[in-house]
Amino acid sequence: MRKSITEQNRLFFLAIAAFIAGVALIWLYFVSGSARLEAGGEILLTDQENRHNINAHMAYLPDEEGRLTLEDIQSPAYANRFKPALGQTAFGLSAKTYWIRAAFANYSTQENWMLRLSNPVVDSFDVYVEPAAAVEEGETATRSRIADHYWTYSIRLPADLPVTVYMRAATDGSMIVPLELIDERAFRVQLRDEYLYFGLYYGFVLLMFAYMLAMYIFIRTVSYLYYSLYLIWFALSQLIWNGLLQEILGEDHWLLELLLRAFDNYEGVFLFSFIVCLLFGLLFLDKMLQLAAYAPRMELIVRILGLLSPLILGGLLFHWPGFSTMAIYYETVVVFVLTWATCLSVYRGNRAARYIVLALISLLGLAIPAILYTFGLMEFNILTHYGYQIGSVAEFVILAFAVSYQLRQNQIDKEAAQEQMILHQERMVRTLEHWNEELEQTVSLRTEKLVRIQQERNELLQNISHDIRTPLTVVQGGIRAMLLGIQVEPGEKNKHLEKIYEKVLYMNRFIDELFQLSRFEHASATEALESVRVRGWLEKEFLALAHDIRLTGRSCECLLPADDQSVMEIDCHAVRRALSNLVDNACKYSSPDSKVTLNAVLGSEKVQISVRDEGEGIAPEYLERIFERSDRGGKTGGSSDGNGLGLAIVKEIVERHHGEVRVESERGKGSCFCFTLPVAAG
Incomplete structure (x- = not known):
C-alpha cells in the first residue's frame, strides 16, 4: 500500500532543507558580487x-x-x-x-x-x-x-x-x-586552471558513463542505458558550450567543418546535443519515477515532449526559421515538467523519486542562473557560466545513489520474490503430496471397489445361475415326465402343471426385476417425474398396499401426515415399485398373523416413508450389504426366499430421487425399512 509524503520519515525533509540552504549559500557567494557596474568611460x-x-x-x-x-x-x-x-x-x-x-x-x-x-x-x-x-x-x-x-x-x-x-x-x-x-601572462594561468578543472569534470563524467554502461550490460535494465546516454550527450553539449571541442580538434578539423555544414553554427550544434540529452533524460526519469504507476497523466505529457524532440532536432538540423529560439523554450518546458513529475511521484509514495528531487535541487538550483542569464535576466558570474557543470556533478553523484537504491530495491524485491517462489514451491510440493496421497487412496478405493464389484458380479452370476437353474430343473423334470407318459396319482397332474407354471412365473418375475434394475441405473434423474401432493398420493398408495397385505392374512396399520400443501416431484411408477418391494419382503419374512405398519412422517424438506414388519429380523452382519444385488440377508433355500434384487431396486429408485434408504432390524423383533424423498412447499 502506498504512503503519502506526510507518512515518510523526516530525514528526507531535512535533506531537502540542507540542499536548498547549500544552494542559497552558493548563490550568495557568487551572485552577490555580480551586480552591474556604472559606466566609467575609458x-x-x-x-x-x-x-x-x-x-x-x-x-x-x-x-x-x-x-x-x-x-x-x-x-x-x-x-x-x-x-x-x-x-x-x-x-x-x-x-x-x-x-x-x-x-x-x-x-x-x-x-x-x-x-x-x-x-x-x-x-x-x-x-x-x-x-x-x-x-x-x-x-x-x-x-x-x-x-x-x-x-x-x-x-x-x-x-x-x-x-x-x-x-x-x-x-x-x-x-x-x-x-x-x-x-x-594571467590569461595563460587562467587557461591552465580551466583545463585542470575541465579535465577533472569530464573525467568524472566518463567514469560515471562507464559505470552506468557496465550496469546496463550486466543487469540489462534499460534505465541505466538511458542514463549513460544522457551523461555522454550532456558532456558533449558542455564541451561545445565551453569551446573545448573546438580547441581540442582545431578550427579546421573535418568533424567541426561537418558539424558547421550541418548546423550552420555552434549554437545549433550545442542546442542539438542538449535536446538529445534532454530526450534521454526524459526516458530515464520516466523509468526511474515509474510515472505509469505514480503519475499516469504526467507520463502522457512526458511522452508528448519526447515525441516533440525529433521535431525540434529536425528544425535545428534543417535550419528552419525560429527553431533555435523554440529549442530554448522547449528546454525550459522540459525542465519544468520533469520537476513537477518528480515532485508528484514523491508525493504519491515513490521512494526512489526522493533522490531525484535532491538531484534536481542541486542541478536546477545551480543551473537557474545560467537559464536566467540566457534570457538576459542575470549578469555574468561563475554560476551563469559554469552552473550546469557544477550542478551536474552533484546531480550525477545523487543519481548514482538513486540508481544504487533502485538496484538495492530490485535486489530486495528479487529476494522477496524468490522467497515467495520457494514458499509457493513448498506449498505446491505439499499440495502435490496431498494430491498424491488422495490419488493413492482413490486408486486403492477404486481398486477395492472394482474387486468388490467383480466379486459381486460373480456372486450375482452364481445366484442368477442358481435361481434360474432350480426352477428350470423343475420345469424340465415335469415336461420330461409328461413326454415319457409317467403315470401319476389322479389329481396330481394338475399339481405338476401348477408347479411348472409357478416356476415359469418366478423366472419371468426374476428377469423383469433384472431388467427394471438395469433401466433404473441408466435412466435420467428427471425422467417421467410428476408433481403430486404428498398426503394425497401416499394415502392412495397406502390404501392399495394395505388391501394387498390383508389378503395375505396379515393386519396393516397406516400412519399418514397431517393434511398440507407440500408437493414432491417423483416417478410415481418407480416409487410405487419400491413400496411394493418393501411390502412384499415384509409379508414374505413375517408370520401370517403378524402386523405390517406403513408410516409417513413429513418434514420441512423431505418426507420419510417406512415399512415395519414383525418377522424374524436380520442378523447384524448382513445389514451393511442388505441393499446389494443378490444379497438375501442370510436367507437361503427355495425360490420363496427371493432372488435378492428387490432391495437393490429400492435403493436405485430412492437414490435416483436424491433420497436415502436405510434399515433397522433386531433378531426376533422384525425389521423396519425407511427411505426419504425431497419435498417442496406447495
Missing part, C-alpha cells in the same frame, strides 16, 4: 590590475537587420545611438546582431593584451581596432582569434595612445557577450 590599464571587465565600460548598439558596417557605426548618425551596457552581458533573444564599443587607455608596461569573449557558441565575433596605429604592420583592422582558444584575440595597446575597439557579435540564439581584457 578602461584604464595599469600594472596593478591584470584583468578588466569590459562590460562595465562598454556601449552597445543593436543591429536588428544585421546590415551595418564599421563605417556606418562610426558615422555621427549611429555613433550617438550607442547605449552604455552598465555591466550587462546578456541581451536575451531580441536582436541577432550587436555592435559593441570600448575605449582603452594603456598606462601599464604591457602592450599585448588578450580580449576574451566567454561564449564559444556565438555565431561570429569580429574585432576592429582604431586608430590604425594600434594595428601592427601587415595586419588588418579585423583581428583573428588566437589558435589555442576560441573567441580570444591578441590586441596591441600602445602606451599613452587611446584606442577604441569595435566588436560585432552575431548569433541565432540568445545574445550573450561577457567580455574581459586580460594580460597575456
Whole structure:
C-alpha cells in the first residue's frame, strides 16, 4: 500500500532543507558580487590590475537587420545611438546582431593584451581596432582569434595612445557577450586552471558513463542505458558550450567543418546535443519515477515532449526559421515538467523519486542562473557560466545513489520474490503430496471397489445361475415326465402343471426385476417425474398396499401426515415399485398373523416413508450389504426366499430421487425399512 509524503520519515525533509540552504549559500557567494557596474568611460590599464571587465565600460548598439558596417557605426548618425551596457552581458533573444564599443587607455608596461569573449557558441565575433596605429604592420583592422582558444584575440595597446575597439557579435540564439581584457601572462594561468578543472569534470563524467554502461550490460535494465546516454550527450553539449571541442580538434578539423555544414553554427550544434540529452533524460526519469504507476497523466505529457524532440532536432538540423529560439523554450518546458513529475511521484509514495528531487535541487538550483542569464535576466558570474557543470556533478553523484537504491530495491524485491517462489514451491510440493496421497487412496478405493464389484458380479452370476437353474430343473423334470407318459396319482397332474407354471412365473418375475434394475441405473434423474401432493398420493398408495397385505392374512396399520400443501416431484411408477418391494419382503419374512405398519412422517424438506414388519429380523452382519444385488440377508433355500434384487431396486429408485434408504432390524423383533424423498412447499 502506498504512503503519502506526510507518512515518510523526516530525514528526507531535512535533506531537502540542507540542499536548498547549500544552494542559497552558493548563490550568495557568487551572485552577490555580480551586480552591474556604472559606466566609467575609458578602461584604464595599469600594472596593478591584470584583468578588466569590459562590460562595465562598454556601449552597445543593436543591429536588428544585421546590415551595418564599421563605417556606418562610426558615422555621427549611429555613433550617438550607442547605449552604455552598465555591466550587462546578456541581451536575451531580441536582436541577432550587436555592435559593441570600448575605449582603452594603456598606462601599464604591457602592450599585448588578450580580449576574451566567454561564449564559444556565438555565431561570429569580429574585432576592429582604431586608430590604425594600434594595428601592427601587415595586419588588418579585423583581428583573428588566437589558435589555442576560441573567441580570444591578441590586441596591441600602445602606451599613452587611446584606442577604441569595435566588436560585432552575431548569433541565432540568445545574445550573450561577457567580455574581459586580460594580460597575456594571467590569461595563460587562467587557461591552465580551466583545463585542470575541465579535465577533472569530464573525467568524472566518463567514469560515471562507464559505470552506468557496465550496469546496463550486466543487469540489462534499460534505465541505466538511458542514463549513460544522457551523461555522454550532456558532456558533449558542455564541451561545445565551453569551446573545448573546438580547441581540442582545431578550427579546421573535418568533424567541426561537418558539424558547421550541418548546423550552420555552434549554437545549433550545442542546442542539438542538449535536446538529445534532454530526450534521454526524459526516458530515464520516466523509468526511474515509474510515472505509469505514480503519475499516469504526467507520463502522457512526458511522452508528448519526447515525441516533440525529433521535431525540434529536425528544425535545428534543417535550419528552419525560429527553431533555435523554440529549442530554448522547449528546454525550459522540459525542465519544468520533469520537476513537477518528480515532485508528484514523491508525493504519491515513490521512494526512489526522493533522490531525484535532491538531484534536481542541486542541478536546477545551480543551473537557474545560467537559464536566467540566457534570457538576459542575470549578469555574468561563475554560476551563469559554469552552473550546469557544477550542478551536474552533484546531480550525477545523487543519481548514482538513486540508481544504487533502485538496484538495492530490485535486489530486495528479487529476494522477496524468490522467497515467495520457494514458499509457493513448498506449498505446491505439499499440495502435490496431498494430491498424491488422495490419488493413492482413490486408486486403492477404486481398486477395492472394482474387486468388490467383480466379486459381486460373480456372486450375482452364481445366484442368477442358481435361481434360474432350480426352477428350470423343475420345469424340465415335469415336461420330461409328461413326454415319457409317467403315470401319476389322479389329481396330481394338475399339481405338476401348477408347479411348472409357478416356476415359469418366478423366472419371468426374476428377469423383469433384472431388467427394471438395469433401466433404473441408466435412466435420467428427471425422467417421467410428476408433481403430486404428498398426503394425497401416499394415502392412495397406502390404501392399495394395505388391501394387498390383508389378503395375505396379515393386519396393516397406516400412519399418514397431517393434511398440507407440500408437493414432491417423483416417478410415481418407480416409487410405487419400491413400496411394493418393501411390502412384499415384509409379508414374505413375517408370520401370517403378524402386523405390517406403513408410516409417513413429513418434514420441512423431505418426507420419510417406512415399512415395519414383525418377522424374524436380520442378523447384524448382513445389514451393511442388505441393499446389494443378490444379497438375501442370510436367507437361503427355495425360490420363496427371493432372488435378492428387490432391495437393490429400492435403493436405485430412492437414490435416483436424491433420497436415502436405510434399515433397522433386531433378531426376533422384525425389521423396519425407511427411505426419504425431497419435498417442496406447495
